[in-house]
Amino acid sequence: MKRIGIAIALVALVLLGVQRISSERKLTGDEIRETRAGHSFRFEADTGSTGVISYKADGTMTGRKVSGAADTGRWWVEGDRYCQHWRNWRHEERHCYHIYEIGEKQYRAAGIPGKSAAKGWKSVNSRSWLIE
Numbered sequence: 766m767k768r769i770g771i772a773i774a775l776v777a778l779v780l781l782g783v784q785r786i787s788s789e790r791k792l793t794g795d796e797i798r799e800t801r802a803g804h805s806f807r808f809e810a811d812t813g814s815t816g817v818i819s820y821k822a823d824g825t826m827t828g829r830k831v832s833g834a835a836d837t838g839r840w841w842v843e844g845d846r847y848c849q850h851w852r853n854w855r856h857e858e859r860h861c862y863h864i865y866e867i868g869e870k871q872y873r874a875a876g877i878p879g880k881s882a883a884k885g886w887k888s889v890n891s892r893s894w895l896i897e
Contacts, residue, residue: 789865789873794842797864800872801840801847806893817896828854847874870894 792800802822809815816830820840826849829835838851848861862874872893 789867791845792864792866792872794845797842797845797847800864805896806872807896808893818893867892 801820803820805817805819807815807817814830814832816828816832816834818826818828820826824839824841825837826840827835827837828851834854836851836854838849838854840847840849842848843861845863846861847864848859849855850859860876862876865873865875867873874893
């Protein structure tokens with residue numbers, strides 16, 4: 766009986782994981798532009814840093830971490846990838862990500878597996894919430 770209960774619990778966990786994955790939707794390049802340009806996002810990076818990034822339609826962006834650290838940079842879209850280059854943050858390198866909608870006004874940036882940081886790709890996961 767105990768084994769049946771464990772098996773049911775494991776199946777439930779697998780189904781919850783499948784539901785999470787199926788509820789994520791990768792944004793197209795046009796959708797990335799629409800959701801970023803002229804808006805600000807609260808972010809939580811996989812490194813533990815949090816703050817706000819504001820994106821302008823002209824491709825510039827400003828960021829301020831809760832710690833007080835601030836930076837400016839540029840953002841653009843390549844195909845269906847969101848790309849950014851900060852003056853100081855992220856080792857001053859160009860990085861591109863797939864953007865997934867994970868809930869209402871909630872997004873996840875995911876690095877592109879198998880690409881090296883030297884080529885401008887970083888394997889990273891961060892979350893953001895549209896605030897304006």
